[in-house]
Amino acid sequence: MSTLSDPPEGSFRLSMLLNDTRYRSLTLQAVAAIALALALYYLYSNLAANLRAAGLNISFSFLGSSAGYDINQTLIDYNSQSSNFKAAIVGILNTLLVAILACITATILGVFAGVLRLSNNWLVRKLMAGYVEIFRNIPVLIWIIIIFTILTAVMPGARAYLGEEPERGLIGGIFAFTNRGVYMPAPFFTNGFGGGEGSGLNWLMLIAVLVASFFGARAVTQSANRKQEATGVRPNTLLINLAIWLLPLVIFSLIFGLSWDMPDPLANRFNLQGGIQIGAPLIALWFALSIYTGAFIAENVRAGIQAVSNGQTEAAAALGLRPNRVMSLVVLPQALRVIIPPLISQYLNITKNSSLAIAVGYADITATLGGITLNQTGRAIECVLLLMLFYLVISLSISAVMNVYNNSMKLKER
Amino acid sequence: MKKSIILGALTIAGLSAVAASAATVDDVKARGTLNCGVTTGLVGFAAPDANGEWVGFDVAVCRAVAAAVLGDATAVEFIPTTGKTRFTALSSGEIDLLARNTTWTFSRDTDLKFDFVGVNYYDGQGFLVPKALGVSSAKDLDGATVCIQTGTTTELNLADFFRANNISYEPVPIETNAEAIQQYLAGACDAYTTDASGLAASRATFETPGDHVILPEIVSKEPLGPVVRHGDNDWGDIVMWTLNALITAEELGVTSANVAEMVTSTTNPEVARLLGTEGDLGAMIGLDAEWAKRAIETQGNYGEIFAKNIGEETPIGLARGLNAQWTNGGLLYSPPFR
Ligand SMILES: N[C@@H](CCC(=O)N[C@@H](CS)C(=O)NCC(=O)O)C(=O)O
Numbered sequence: 001m002s003t004l005s006d007p008p009e010g011s012f013r014l015s016m017l018l019n020d021t022r023y024r025s026l027t028l029q030a031v032a033a034i035a036l037a038l039a040l041y042y043l044y045s046n047l048a049a050n051l052r053a054a055g056l057n058i059s060f061s062f063l064g065s066s067a068g069y070d071i072n073q074t075l076i077d078y079n080s081q082s083s084n085f086k087a088a089i090v091g092i093l094n095t096l097l098v099a100i101l102a103c104i105t106a107t108i109l110g111v112f113a114g115v116l117r118l119s120n121n122w123l124v125r126k127l128m129a130g131y132v133e134i135f136r137n138i139p140v141l142i143w144i145i146i147i148f149t150i151l152t153a154v155m156p157g158a159r160a161y162l163g164e165e166p167e168r169g170l171i172g173g174i175f176a177f178t179n180r181g182v183y184m185p186a187p188f189f190t191n192g193f194g195g196g197e198g199s200g201l202n203w204l205m206l207i208a209v210l211v212a213s214f215f216g217a218r219a220v221t222q223s224a225n226r227k228q229e230a231t232g233v234r235p236n237t238l239l240i241n242l243a244i245w246l247l248p249l250v251i252f253s254l255i256f257g258l259s260w261d262m263p264d265p266l267a268n269r270f271n272l273q274g275g276i277q278i279g280a281p282l283i284a285l286w287f288a289l290s291i292y293t294g295a296f297i298a299e300n301v302r303a304g305i306q307a308v309s310n311g312q313t314e315a316a317a318a319l320g321l322r323p324n325r326v327m328s329l330v331v332l333p334q335a336l337r338v339i340i341p342p343l344i345s346q347y348l349n350i351t352k353n354s355s356l357a358i359a360v361g362y363a364d365i366t367a368t369l370g371g372i373t374l375n376q377t378g379r380a381i382e383c384v385l386l387l388m389l390f391y392l393v394i395s396l397s398i399s400a401v402m403n404v405y406n407n408s409m410k411l412k413e414r
Numbered sequence: 415m416k417k418s419i420i421l422g423a424l425t426i427a428g429l430s431a432v433a434a435s436a437a438t439v440d441d442v443k444a445r446g447t448l449n450c451g452v453t454t455g456l457v458g459f460a461a462p463d464a465n466g467e468w469v470g471f472d473v474a475v476c477r478a479v480a481a482a483v484l485g486d487a488t489a490v491e492f493i494p495t496t497g498k499t500r501f502t503a504l505s506s507g508e509i510d511l512l513a514r515n516t517t518w519t520f521s522r523d524t525d526l527k528f529d530f531v532g533v534n535y536y537d538g539q540g541f542l543v544p545k546a547l548g549v550s551s552a553k554d555l556d557g558a559t560v561c562i563q564t565g566t567t568t569e570l571n572l573a574d575f576f577r578a579n580n581i582s583y584e585p586v587p588i589e590t591n592a593e594a595i596q597q598y599l600a601g602a603c604d605a606y607t608t609d610a611s612g613l614a615a616s617r618a619t620f621e622t623p624g625d626h627v628i629l630p631e632i633v634s635k636e637p638l639g640p641v642v643r644h645g646d647n648d649w650g651d652i653v654m655w656t657l658n659a660l661i662t663a664e665e666l667g668v669t670s671a672n673v674a675e676m677v678t679s680t681t682n683p684e685v686a687r688l689l690g691t692e693g694d695l696g697a698m699i700g701l702d703a704e705w706a707k708r709a710i711e712t713q714g715n716y717g718e719i720f721a722k723n724i725g726e727e728t729p730i731g732l733a734r735g736l737n738a739q740w741t742n743g744g745l746l747y748s749p750p751f752r
Contacts, residue, residue: 056527068569068570068573068574069569069570069573069585070572070573070576070583070585071585072584072585072586072587079577080570080573080574080577081577152597152600152601152602153600157601158559158601159601179600179601179602180559180584180602180603267557268556268557268558269547269548270547270555270557270558270559270604271557271558271559271584271604273557280602358564358587358589359589361586361587361588363587367564367587371498371564371565371587372564372565372569372587375497375498375501375564375565376565376569376570377525378501378521378522378525378526380502
């Protein structure tokens with residue numbers, strides 16, 4: 001059948017490396033690789049020679065020495081005596097915190113705006129178009145600064161909430177919105193596991209309880225599905241699901257004495273103390289990243305929806321589905337396949353754009369390791385290399401996770 | 415992608431290190447201008463005036479060096495730097511000289527490979543708070559939110575001070591003085607801390623300076639001075655002795671007004687050596703005989719520079735204090751010109 005015959009064995013000549021298409025690409029790639037390696041080597045030796053000439057050397061020992069500076073918002077225990085390495089970890093956690101928060105809100109925002117952009121209502125449609133065009137066409141740094149400036153200028157000062165007779169009471173007795181951030185009660189457990197004080201163990205236990213509830217609720221739903229398929233009637237699972245979620249939680253809280261640490265207006269004359277404090281920099285950054293990226297996601301969602309052929313919508317409508325069910329049961333699941341790949345790059349953008357945090361003084365990894373540590377130790381090259389490594393690892397992990405999700409959503413061809 | 419990032423970083427690192435090694439004085443002469451790193455704007459020390467001309471106490475150091483080396487006090491390219499960018503700017507060779515309220519510390523001198531060639535202002539870190547807060551001592555600041563400029567010694571002193579006194583605070587790290595002031599005035603922080611001179615300079619720009627007090631505690635030593643790269647001693651000498659010339663001029667009573675006349679009329683041998691009519695000090699640092707005369711003529715002596723930019727007659731209103739001549743009980747003490 002084949003019109004090609006194998007070349008005679010053993011007739012390899014050197015000229016074939018260039019002339020024979022089977023080998024030529026290999027040759028070119030080898031040459032390119034060698035050239036790249038040489039270029040890298042040249043740059044590296046240049047760098048090393050110059051550093052030596054300037055009396056500098058590459059060393060990571062600064063990571064172990066104490067950082068000497070304080071950080072305002074930390075997820076783990078940290079003080080100025082902690083090492084530069086710990087300061088970097090604080091920064092990494094802060095980067096992840098704002099990235100995760102922003103990814104969630106940007107997605108919600110984007111999906112809403114994307115769907116509403118295709119609404120039949122003229123006003124809603126135009127409003128959403130306005131949102132998308134305004135927010136994605138102004139750089140995110142500007143948004144971060146605008147929002148932060150508005151926050152600090154418009155919100156009441158922290159001192160308005162302080163003292164025996166404050167200008168403003170806590171909202172509902174528990175919340176305070178100030179130009180330094182939002183204060184709210186922090187939950188904690190008074191009784192520890194097996195007696196003693198409450199501790200982190202309680203929270204791990206709580207997570208275990210929630211996971212158990214999740215599986216319990218799933219089992220109930222599955223059995224309801226089976227019953228529906230067998231009989232055509234879906235049993236009402238609302239009450240039992242509520243019980244599965246809430247009862248263990250309530251019992252757990254009672255046993256371990258859940259209580260709340262309230263923001264205290266009397267602690268000192270500067271700030272509310274106690275409770276959870278979400279600083280204005282985090283809020284501004286989170287909000288700005290969300291609305292900015294939300295505008296891009298809205299466009300992805302719109303494109304995804306428009307990629308689903310109209311016949312699908314019409315067919316679903318012909319079956320008698322209401323418009324919002326057509327959207328959620330028929331159109332969106334198919335649109336997801338188009339939406340997810342660009343969504344991955346939006347998530348990567350959020351993570352990378354979070355490095356603008358320093359503009360508002362949020363202590364992300366760029367601000368701690370790449371900012372204060374770099375500056376106080378003068379270890380610019382080391383810090384920048386570590387920063388690149390961090391962002392590379394994070395971005396690749398996000399892509400990997402999202403690709404797994406993407407594969408699970410792909411059209412299953414049978 | 416990974417490769418291209420690393421490649422880029424190495425290129426930058428490689429390029430930046432190259433520039434640092436040549437002889438700075440030759441570069442400056444060949445270029446015809448001095449690249450001088452200053453603040454992004456701190457009235458009195460370095461800030462553009464209404465005509466866009468840089469003026470100030472630190473600016474005068476830059477101009478004096480340009481006058482000495484290039485014969486033209488206006489041949490200066492001012493490069494604004496933040497607390498964070500200043501050291502990279504200097505070690506990469508982007509600037510020849512850094513005159514930006516920079517504190518002389520051990521690690522900056524040794525580990526960062528710089529040379530501090532002298533002190534043009536003896537300072538210390540202070541705290542600025544609104545009068546309305548009723549705070550009378552920095553030790554009362556327990557629990558306060560404090561604005562700081564990042565990349566400064568201030569940041570580290572602050573942590574030390576609060577730790578030593580076993581009180582807590584919330585730092586708000588900010589890049590430039592202007593932003594810090596904006597945050598402070600908006601009430602985003604209770605106190606602003608930096609060099610006391612900087613506080614006085616900033617307060618002078620407020621609408622109601624009287625509503626703010628500088629607390630009595632000075633929590634650190636901040637000797638501020640011009641900085642050059644380590645290893646280029648010829649250039650370091652030129653900057654060092656230009657500063658010393660300004661200080662000596664005040665000590666010996668040489669001013670911008672009388673320097674021209676002093677050249678011919680002086681009977682004081684040290685003045686004669688300083689102004690180049692006796693000996694050949696200029697040649698010893700590779701300059702002409704009138705190098706110091708030009709610096710004094712265009713900028714005035716140290717005392718004139720101080721009085722004009724930050725002294726008690728200006729809105730900033732700083733007293734000479736530690737920065738008086740040693741003969742008046744201050745710390746200014748230039749080695750002799752001989
Ligand atoms: N002396 C300290 C602090 C220097 C500093 O940043 N000073 C402030 C205020 S005194 C400044 O010059 N700011 C001007 C600017 O932001 O450009 C240091 O060397 O680290």
